[in-house]
Amino acid sequence: MAKIKKKIKTIKVDLDKCNGCRACEVICSAFHANPKYSSNNPARSRIRMIRDPIRDVYVPVYAGEYTAAECMGRDKYVIDGKEYDECGFCRAACPSRDAFKEPDSGLPLKCDMCEDDPPREKPLCVEWCLNDALIYEEREEEVEEETKPEDVEIGLESMINKYGLQKVMDTVARISQKD
Amino acid sequence: MRYGETGFNLEIDLTKGNIERVETDPKDTELHLGGLGTNTKILWERVPPESDPFSPDIPLMFGPGLLCGTPAPGANRTIITAYSPQTLLMGYSMMGGFWAPELKFAGYDKVILRGKSPEMVYIWIHNDKVEIRDASHLKGKGAVETQETIKKELNEPNAQVAAIGLAGENRVYMASIEQGRSSASRLGLGAVMGDKGVKAIAVRGTKDINIAKPAEFYDLCNEVLKYIKYRNENPVPNVMTILQGLGSPQEMLHVDEKWHTENFMWGNARVRRKDFWNKEIEEKWKNTQLSVRKRLISCYNCPMKCGAIISVPGISTYMMKCFSKLTYAMAAFVEDLDFGFRIAQRATEYGVDGFSVPQVMAFAVELKEAGILTDADFAGCPTDNEGRFYWLLDRIVRREGIGDILADGTYWAAKKIGKGAEQFAHNNIKKHEQLPLKLGMLNPVYFLMYATGEKINITQIEGQFPQSPFMTMEEREEFVRDWIQVPDEKFKQYVLDWEPRGERSNPYYPTVDMSVDIVDWQEMIHYFDDALGVCAGLSSFPLKPPYHIHNYPKIISAATGIDMGEEDLKKVYRRNRNLLRAVNVRRGLRRADEVPPEDHWKKRFPELEAKLLDAYYKFKGWDNEGIPTKETLQELDLGYVAEDLEQRGIIKNG
Structure with missing residues (x-):
């Protein structure tokens, strides 16, 4: 298979350098307004400060994938004796919390690294973080070109794994006769 | 649509338990901006000057500045006003932190508390939902503890809470209002809040603040950030x-x-x-x-x-x-x-x-x-x-x-x-304790700021102009080279000519007129900041700040859509300055009150001090008692103020 180059975009988050100002939330929500910068509202931001000054908890988290169901359990990290929030490092827009959802519609939000035309040098949250708590890094990696199986194929494969090929074939045959 | 502001105030009558969302007049924003400017307007309009600071008539106002909730860096301050129980004049105290933008995102430009609650309560503002809640369980609790308790019981870790401690509850004249890392500490407004029976105001907002000219505003904010970065490195x-x-x-x-x-x-x-x-x-x-x-x-x-x-x-x-x-x-x-x-x-x-x-x-x-x-x-x-x-x-x-x-x-x-205890209360201006600073030689600029400042706190008046002369001409030239913030080139000459010793040194240099110019500039930027909610630390307080008279008008125009040039903005400053002075004049403030502590400087110059005050009053368009003249007020669209002062016999013979 052919090798292709893939751009890996990383934001390095240094919790020790964060001063908790939420400029990242401000500019993120402004950038994603339509038209651009026409409004701002940190509740729409795709980066969120999970922040509790009294416990010295300062964690900027980026919005990742939407998930329809919450996890069966939750995690809670303790690092150097400091307890962080439940799910305090998780990027998911999930039913267990209101982060990363549009406040009015409830639709999920996801960080797009400030995709723009022409492309930006770095995401705006990084540009607005003068304390260098957010540092943008970009590198290229050579990866095998993926031949992506179709969705139907993935689904069928998992059915076959579970029920065996014969049973799946029988079922498909029976359903097709009904039609 | 309103830009930069929400266009609504939240009016809460604590006596009746009535809550109203009231649309504001956009004309007031054009005339006074927001924050201190519009707070002062409301205080002037609503409160009879005879009222006791603890009268239920007095509105305790929490007014975020006009730019709070926009992406303008450092626009996060709430200007809290009432009458100070200590000075008996208008008391305004400010806090930074996170409360002001949160209130704007909840959909309000101000919270105005009137009346008195019979029981101790706290206010919970969550967008359109506003509640007056029982706070009997918070009685006597610490201000920090109260903030934490309220966030927990509301299950709102992102709520911002401004709270008083026991001092406010007990109407201590030095009581503060605390909020996160910030507090509105001076002039006893925590006592007024406690007197109204309000332990805290918690707020959470998830609405938008709109910007009139988005691309332009974004560029201006970026310039501010770039300059902050440059200043931090230089x-x-x-x-x-x-x-x-x-x-x-x-x-x-x-x-x-x-x-x-x-x-x-x-x-x-x-x-x-x-x-x-x-x-x-x-x-x-x-x-x-x-x-x-x-x-x-x-x-x-x-x-x-x-x-x-x-x-x-x-x-x-x-x-x-x-x-x-x-x-x-x-x-x-x-x-x-x-x-x-x-x-x-x-x-x-x-x-x-x-x-x-x-x-x-x-x-x-x-x-x-x-x-x-x-x-x-x-x-x-x-x-x-x-x-x-x-x-x-x-x-x-x-x-x-x-x-x-x-x-x-x-x-x-x-x-x-x-x-004889009076002799020991030696460090006050207008009945209020000042920084514990005692110096040798009178400084004319500081004399004026101490004497005439309505804030009644030196740290909230100074800034922009160096506190003392540079030793050599090389140092002076270096300082003025990239001094873009000056409203007028003459200020550079003042610095170049200012010597540590000799003829052109304290107390006779800067001269009387120069001192008035310098104080007016410093005050002007503070009045902008206090109306816009921008922190003095990025504007009026330090040398060579990122905000100044040349970019403020553009920033305000781009955010709000109000067409504003430098001269227009200067007029807003003079209007706000005069209205605040009028509020205090109506409360009895006169020249005799504008006196720094006797022992602030060892070497005093009574004649020079009198000249400084005379010149300052004249420059401001005030009479010799420090009262704005009718012409001054009329020129600033404050004819209604002139009329009121005339009726009361404070302005005489026009």
Whole structure:
């Protein structure tokens, strides 16, 4: 298979350098307004400060994938004796919390690294973080070109794994006769 | 659609329990911007000047500045106003932090509290849902503890809470309103809040703030950020360390306190200890500070780090900024910084002003030593310096025994105590305690700021112009080279010609007229900041700040859509300045009140001082008593103010 180059975009988050100002939330929500910068509202931001000054908890988290169901359990990290929030490092827009959802519609939000035309040098949250708590890094990696199986194929494969090929074939045959 | 602002105020009548969302007049924004400007307008319109500061008529207003909630860096301040129980004049005190933008996102430009609640309550604002909630379980609780408790019981970790402690509940005249790392401390507005029966205001907002000219506004904000970065990398040379950078004094960062401990006065603003700082103390204080400081922190949307999370073993965590680490220790003559951090924790929970309260306690100690207060007044008080201060703090906040008298501040306490106590209340202007600073030679610019400032606090008036002349011409030339902030080129010449000694030095240089110019400039930027909610630390307070007269009009226009040039904005300043002066004039403020403490400078120049005041009043368009003339007011669209002052006989013969 052919090798292709893939751009890996990383934001390095240094919790020790964060001063908790939420400029990242401000500019993120402004950038994603339509038209651009026409409004701002940190509740729409795709980066969120999970922040509790009294416990010295300062964690900027980026919005990742939407998930329809919450996890069966939750995690809670303790690092150097400091307890962080439940799910305090998780990027998911999930039913267990209101982060990363549009406040009015409830639709999920996801960080797009400030995709723009022409492309930006770095995401705006990084540009607005003068304390260098957010540092943008970009590198290229050579990866095998993926031949992506179709969705139907993935689904069928998992059915076959579970029920065996014969049973799946029988079922498909029976359903097709009904039609 | 409204831009930069929401266009609505939240009016709460505490007596009736009535809550209303009231649309504001956009014309008022054009005339006064927001924050202090519109707060003053409302105070003028609604309150009879005869009202007692604790009258239910007085609205206690929480007014975020016009730019709060926009992406303008450092626009996060809430301007809180009422009448000060201490000065009896308009009291305005400000807090940074995160509360102001949260209120804007909830959909309001101000919270206006009227009347008095029969029971202690707190207000919960969550977008359109506003509740007056029972706060009986919070009675007596600390200000920090209250904020945390409310966030927990609402299950809203992102709510921002402004709360009072026991001092506010007990109407201590030096009570603050605390919020996160910030507080509105000066002039006793916490007492007014407590008197209204409001323990806290919690707010959470998830709505948009709109920008009129998005691309333009974004570019302007970026320029501000770039300049902050440039200034952080390029401190101003040839001035002392705390004046080199931006932000409020970087007291949480710096551990070298030689300057403050040797130049500010100890005790009740009395004793200068010129050889206090030594290697041993430096080492010890440094260790203390670094061990209790968990993180340097900022306010909303600001890259500076003027505050810190402070965790002293054995007591609960709190947040601190500015000088409070020194004020208690120095007033108590305690040479251990650990004491400073410990007592400040208790004081923050009680919710008191870290400038006035230490001086009041030192004043009490002086009165005891002078035999004016007696052993009976101090019955049960420990004899060591630390113990005595804790004891006094507890008495003041609870208004117990002598504490009840001291809780009104040095001016009123001295009057009540009598027996010559007045001489010990020596550090006041307009009945309010000032920085513990005593200097040699009168400085004409500072004289004017001290005497005439409506804020009644020097740190909130100064800035922009260097505090002292540069030693050499090379240094002066270097300073003025990239001084883009000057409203007029003449200010550069003032700096170039200003000498440390000789004819062109203090007190006769800057000349009277120059001094008036300089003060007017400094005031102007403060009035902008206080109407816009931008932190003085990025604007009016430091040398060479990112916000100034040349970019402010563009920023305001781009955010709000109000067409505004430099001259228009200057007019807004003069309008707000005069309206505030008129509020105070109606309360009785006159020339006789505009007097810095007698001992502030050793060498005084009564004739020069009179000339300075004359020239300042004239420049402002005021009469010789400091009252705005009818013409001045009319020119600033304040004809209705002139009329009122005329009817009251304050303005005479037109």
